[in-house]
Amino acid sequence: xKPVVEVHNLGMKYQSLxxxxxxxxxxxxxxxxxxxxxxVGPSGCGKSTLLSIISGLITSTSGSVLLSGEKVRGxxxxxxxxxxxxxxxxxxxxxxxxxxxxxIRKNVTSSSKKHAIELLKTYGLYExxxxxxxxxxGGMRQRVALIRTLxxxxxxxxxDEAFSALDYQxxxxxxxxxxxxxxxxxxxALLVTHDISESISMADRVILLSKRPxxxxxxxxxxxxxxxxxxxxxxxxxxxxxYFQEIWKGLDVHV
Amino acid sequence: MSMSKLKSKGISHxxxxxxxxxxxxxxxxxxxxxxxxxxxxxxLIFGLALLLWEICANAKIVDPFITSQPSRVLNTIVRLYEExxxxxxxxxxxxxxxxxxxxxxxxGTIIAIMLWWSEFLCKVxxxxxxxxxxxxxxALGPIFIVWIGAGPPAIIVMTLAISLIVTVLEVLNGFLTxxxxxxxxxxxxxxxxxxxxxxxxxxxxxxxxxNALKINVGLSWVGVIVGEFLVSKAGLGxxxxxxxxxxxxxxxxxxxxxxxxxxxVMYQGVVxxxxxxxxxxx
Numbered sequence: 118x119k120p121v122v123e124v125h126n127l128g129m130k131y132q133s134l135x136x137x138x139x140x141x142x143x144x145x146x147x148x149x150x151x152x153x154x155x156x157v158g159p160s161g162c163g164k165s166t167l168l169s170i171i172s173g174l175i176t177s178t179s180g181s182v183l184l185s186g187e188k189v190r191g192x193x194x195x196x197x198x199x200x201x202x203x204x205x206x207x208x209x210x211x212x213x214x215x216x217x218x219x220x221i222r223k224n225v226t227s228s229s230k231k232h233a234i235e236l237l238k239t240y241g242l243y244e245x246x247x248x249x250x251x252x253x254x255g256g257m258r259q260r261v262a263l264i265r266t267l268x269x270x271x272x273x274x275x276x277d278e279a280f281s282a283l284d285y286q287x288x289x290x291x292x293x294x295x296x297x298x299x300x301x302x303x304x305x306a307l308l309v310t311h312d313i314s315e316s317i318s319m320a321d322r323v324i325l326l327s328k329r330p331x332x333x334x335x336x337x338x339x340x341x342x343x344x345x346x347x348x349x350x351x352x353x354x355x356x357x358x359x360y361f362q363e364i365w366k367g368l369d370v371h372v
Numbered sequence: 373m374s375m376s377k378l379k380s381k382g383i384s385h386x387x388x389x390x391x392x393x394x395x396x397x398x399x400x401x402x403x404x405x406x407x408x409x410x411x412x413x414x415x416l417i418f419g420l421a422l423l424l425w426e427i428c429a430n431a432k433i434v435d436p437f438i439t440s441q442p443s444r445v446l447n448t449i450v451r452l453y454e455e456x457x458x459x460x461x462x463x464x465x466x467x468x469x470x471x472x473x474x475x476x477x478x479x480g481t482i483i484a485i486m487l488w489w490s491e492f493l494c495k496v497x498x499x500x501x502x503x504x505x506x507x508x509x510x511a512l513g514p515i516f517i518v519w520i521g522a523g524p525p526a527i528i529v530m531t532l533a534i535s536l537i538v539t540v541l542e543v544l545n546g547f548l549t550x551x552x553x554x555x556x557x558x559x560x561x562x563x564x565x566x567x568x569x570x571x572x573x574x575x576x577x578x579x580x581x582x583n584a585l586k587i588n589v590g591l592s593w594v595g596v597i598v599g600e601f602l603v604s605k606a607g608l609g610x611x612x613x614x615x616x617x618x619x620x621x622x623x624x625x626x627x628x629x630x631x632x633x634x635x636x637v638m639y640q641g642v643v644x645x646x647x648x649x650x651x652x653x654x
Contacts, residue, residue: 174559174560191562192560192561192562193562194562200556204554206576208575220571221558221561221562221563
């Protein structure tokens with residue numbers, strides 16, 4: 118199958134008064150249509166920088182990123198970006214929050230409004246549409262944030278530590294929840310995380326980055342023996358532990 | 373912002389508690405009683421102070437020629453009213469304060485937006501802002517009078533001079549403390565700088581701007597009174613200066629009291645505006 122994301126020899130250097138920092142070096146990988154790929158690595162290895170470059174928010178200093186064969190120049194309508202926190206705006210209702218992306222893209226039409234309402238209905242948030250974010254739980258807020266992204270109809274979802282602001286229990290539930298939605302909507306996803314278990318539980322492949330300057334150290338194909346795979350059921354499989362051990366060794370953490 | 377939290381808590385509270393227990397009734401009663409007690413004591417203090425003032429003046433414990441007294445203040449108000457100048461003086465001062473206040477807020481916010489928009493401009497202007505902020509603006513009074521001429525325009529400019537820089541710094545600081553990730557969110561949707569301003573920066577800064585308004589109310593009155601001390605032929609500040617010069621302490625006290633009431637009314641107006649805005653914005 119043709120890859121939707123291709124990263125070629127990507128490198129990123131930051132300039133500062135104290136000198137030059139090489140954040141990323143010679144990154145190469147691709148993501149197939151409908152695939153869920155996790156990127157793990159030690160903190161400060163440039164995982165989030167990599168996502169920012171793919172999304173077109175910042176420009177790499179070398180190499181290139183192709184989306185369905187097209188070179189990335191600036192932000193693209195094909196991409197939906199999920200940040201660490203939900204960042205719902207307190208002064209907007211849930212519905213108005215969901216419409217934010219469409220407003221910014223000047224894409225508010227009767228059909229896009231209908232789409233938003235449908236998504237809210239499908240994912241159990243319709244009755245909260247006129248409430249304000251501070252009246253919702255953390256898990257629900259994260260779901261609203263996902264709908265805010267989905268309503269702009271992206272092909273690829275970039276999840277930048279999208280669950281790390283949640284407490285552990287909520288996080289497990291939201292993992293399942295968001296995974297389910299992403300599969301149902303048939304999206305390609307790229308998740309950046311420092312949580313090894315989370316990366317294995319959700320992904321078809323895990324890309325391991327080395328410490329700075331970040332480069333691809335290894336890529337693990339995740340094959341779990343689970344009948345109907347969800348992030349939670351993945352954690353119960355025998356292979357899970359095996360992958361965990363392997364990635365943990367690869368991470369080579371020293372304190 | 374705090375209002376909205378209270379409101380939402382109130383809602384969840386109502387939905388949770390279906391039947392009200394005796395303890396809850398007692399609790400509510402206690403809260404209400406305390407509120408009433410506070411108000412009663414406030415009124416008592418005010419009444420007693422007036423009474424003491426009046427009695428001391430009548431008994432010649434203090435010299436009413438120097439301290440004035442409540443009945444004389446009341447007489448002065450009536451006399452000013454009968455002469456038909458009471459509302460003229462109040463009106464002029466309030467109008468000057470209001471214009472200075474509104475202009476200071478609007479112009480200050482616009483300048484803050486410009487400084488937010490261009491980091492370069494902000495860096496260039498920083499030392500000037502620091503100097504203007506620490507300079508006692510009253511020192512500029514004579515310059516304004518010479519340039520603009522004695523009269524209400526000079527007084528309004530004085531008010532602006534006092535409130536403007538504080539507004540700029542306060543609002544700009546609000547803009548700069550907004551979560552960068554919220555701005556990034558707008559960028560991920562391909563938003564422009566103007567959209568960042570209208571979708572995030574301005575709405576998120578409502579509380580900061582309202583706070584700046586509250587500070588400005590006080591500063592506007594300082595500006596107006598200083599201005600009137602320097603140049604005016606009418607207004608409460610003029611009455612205070614005039615009363616002091618001709619040793620009519622009744623007039624001075626009366627003007628100060630009216631001033632206090634007017635300033636409190638304007639402050640309360642801002643509080644209502646805040647409630648109105650917050651109610652409409654969650």
